[in-house]
Amino acid sequence: MAKPEFFITPGYGERLLEQLHYAQAVKIGDRVEISGQGGWNDELEIPESLEEEIAxxxxxxxxxxxxxxxxxxxxxxxxxxxxxxxxxxxxxxMARLYRHYMPDHAPIWTQLGVAALGLPTMRIEIRVTAILP
Structure with missing residues (x-):
């Protein structure tokens, strides 16, 4: 098995590593898994608009x-x-952004309703798996 490589997103990822001690992504061979990503900026602030938070x-x-x-x-x-x-x-x-970011393919998708997320004002978190060629 390939050795895992961990990655920290510049900006908010550095802040989250310091505060909560976790990485934003891991690559094992050709597979990349990421931690859930919220609609925050580098100061971990969430927009008021739900559509902007998703974007x-x-x-x-x-x-x-x-x-x-x-x-x-x-x-x-x-x-x-x-x-x-x-x-x-x-x-x-979500569908509009899927078409924008992935115009040539449609991923599999699981949507879950939850009571709360990591920050009190968060309404969405997105986690993905990617396979490199």
């Missing part, structure tokens, strides 16, 4: 994948965790 979470997934040498084009599996249920803008925004 920021997608950008954070992109940043974290890049730290490990991967991109959305390599994503095969998505888990998304949602506080507050699934109002219409959740699926509409």
């Amino acid at each position: 920021q979470a997608f950008r954070n997934v992109e940043r974290t994948l890049a730290a490990a040498g991967a991109g959305w084009e390599h994503v095969v599996h998505v888990n998304s965790y949602h506080v507050g249920g699934f109002p219409p803008e959740v699926n509409a925004t």
Whole structure:
């Protein structure tokens, strides 16, 4: 088995490593797994708009994948965790961003409603698996 390599997303990932002692991504061979990414900025602030929070979470997934040498084009599996249920803008925004970030393929996807996430104001967290060529 290949030795795991751990990666820290510049900015918020460094802050989370210091505060909570965890990495943002791990690569084992051709497989990249990332920690759940919220819609936070580098100061761990969450936007008021749910659509902007989702869009920021997608950008954070992109940043974290890049730290490990991967991109959305390599994503095969998505888990998304949602506080507050699934109002219409959740699926509409998720589908629009899937089409934007992965225009040439559709990943498998598991959506879960949860009571709470890591920060009190978070409403979404996205975790992905990517396979490198």
